[in-house]
Amino acid sequence: QKEVEQNSGPLSVPEGAIASLNCTYSDRGSQSFFWYRQYSGKSPELIMFIYSNGDKEDGRFTAQLNKASQYVSLLIRDSQPSDSATYLCAVNGGRGYNKLIFGAGTRLAVHP
């Protein structure tokens, strides 16, 4: 059974700080990794994807991947109250490219 694990939180950070969200996965053969943001009662929204070891930056977001440790993280710089949401880590677990396995999500609360 392929698993994706996240700390459920809540992770509470002050406005302007860096929020660090972590995720581990069980399938060493996984190749593609995604971070989705989900506001309460809404659908998941793709914010980052990463395929290679190392860092990938997009605006205030940085995804980090370490395949040897089976670990992927998301850093949010200059956190804003509007970043308060649940962040879902997802890993491609299908035979091809078409099945995402989600973690339970980490709830982030950014307080003014």
Added chain:
Amino acid sequence: EPEVTQTPSHQVTQMGQEVILRCVPISNHLYFYWYRQILGQKVEFLVSFYNNEISEKSEIFDDQFSVERPDGSNFTLKIRSTKLEDSAMYFCASSEALTRSNEKLFFGSGTQLSVL
């Protein structure tokens, strides 16, 4: 910006009844998916669909479930005889056909199914 649309937003049904959830994927996307999320739980994969056939399905997707692309725009999920435990938010998603791009799923706003 193109988006995946789902109807209805809420569906209430009696146990044992059939329901059909409808989705219009993004127009140039060729991969389609259904996921569900029981309140407070993980987003779970149900089924993926490509080239008019199921490409992968989970153990949740048993004989009570079926999917169909009845025309060039709609993608439907049918539950033949609903159970109480089918109550969940059902998300439709779609992705492009290009390699690696087809892994980036875009989700609709969901249908909240309540089985009484």
